[in-house]
Amino acid sequence: MRSTLWKAIAAVTVAATGTVTLALAACGTSASDPNAALRVGTLPDAPPSIYFENGQYTGYDNELLREIGKRENFEVKFVGTDFSGLLASVANRNFDIGSSTISTTEARKKTVAFSNGYNTEFTVIVTKKGANLKDPAAFGGKRVGVVQASVQDDFATKRLPGANVARFPDYNAGFAQLRTGGLDGWVVPADIGKKYIEQNADAQLEVGYQVESKDTPSAFAVRKDNKELLAKLNDGIAKLIADGTVKRLHEQFFKAEPLPKELEPGGPGLPVTNPGA
Template sequence: MTTIHRRFALAAAGLAAVLALAGCGKQEAAAPAAASAPPAPPAPPAARVLVVGTDAAYTPFESQNEKGEIVGFDIDIVNAVAKKAGLEVKFVNTPWEGIFNTLDQGDRDLLVSAITITPERRQTMDFSQPYFDARQLIAVRSDASVTRFEDLKTLKVGVQNGTTGDEVVGKLLGKSNASIKRFESTPLALKELEAGGVQAVVADNGVVAHYLANNAGAGFKTVSDAGFATEQYGLAVKKGNAELLARLDQGLAGIKADGSYDRIYAAHFGAASK
């Protein structure tokens, strides 16, 4: 046998031996693949910030300070309610005329703007539990002979357009009576009274009282009338938004229970709430 054939034979024999040993031995299990880490849970969506519409021209309920920030009793109430109910809010200055349309169209999630709860408004929006009791109040010059609401029948009367004051004066004088002068805000109507352009102003008591307290030189007096019904302000939400309404009511109940409401009321009106 040649050397080449001998080497080939030896190599073949060696290979056969290796194969035989491999066949006789226990097969080793393949190393398990490294377990992959479970996928991380998706991050919770960021809480949606609720857009709150308010007409910031109704001191002390809502107005803008020198920095342009929206401040006031209503603002403090909504911030406290939101914190208690676990909501996040931002306020957007929204002119009174058209403010309810922004709610219906979805541009605002809720409204706070000294909004009186009325049967007519309940037809197109839903309201929280009341958070403030108000009455209409008449402002006249100190020397005026006005002692009751009926005395305004022959006078020029200023009101804020679209408010309860506008409604009651419209019923007394006739909605289209030229003696009714309508303004974008109650302070503007009161300025007109001071200038002599109107002889009386009818508006919510909180706004009138605040204006007189901060304008002692205006020479006004106020006249109340037993015929003015007590009104209640509420937070307005889009019709059918029961989930948001429930959380707002929860927050309102919470701030009344823990004393927060009374502290906010006293800060703006100087007395405990009634």
């Protein structure tokens, strides 16, 4: 029931917000109005990190950003979008911030600047139960899905030798294909994959393979020249680590996942270095 409703909401949201995004592109950036809410590009269908529920965008990433705004004196307005165009939309001023569990890869730093990290990354390949696909070599000749332009797209291309990689615009599309047998594996961030499995027990899915990386933590994306906003984001993240808000929100949205020790109160955080900084 929840899964069907979620898909309907996500479809309506993306359809609606596509028009909004185009309209915003014609209006320029909020930089011309210092009192305007900052426009934040996000996804509607990737719980527990980012999703649309009860009429608003929420999830760990987005609630963290709201808390940063309270401490740094700015407001945010969330707009649904596809991941494949998110970073370009930040770079060309359609969005002020990208909030979408974005991994801070070197390739992406050529397009945008990143805040310090607010979560580490686990990648999983979700499969049908009993598929016995437990290591990268097992996916040779198999059809594996990814969200286009995601870090999982890069992972599947480079680390699943012989796999036939299929690209999708969002998470719901890939999960739907996996459920109906159109995919043998669906490569996603661990939190998103495990949440879907938990909420859709009837689908008979499991995590076939998992790998961890702390080299490219999740972070918010901003324009390279928006150093003032970048400083506010980093200052806000540091405050939220120190006062325990990061810990509280992580426990709220990731009930089964441990908080990285770097993000515990008193921890050093997850610094991200941008080229030319």
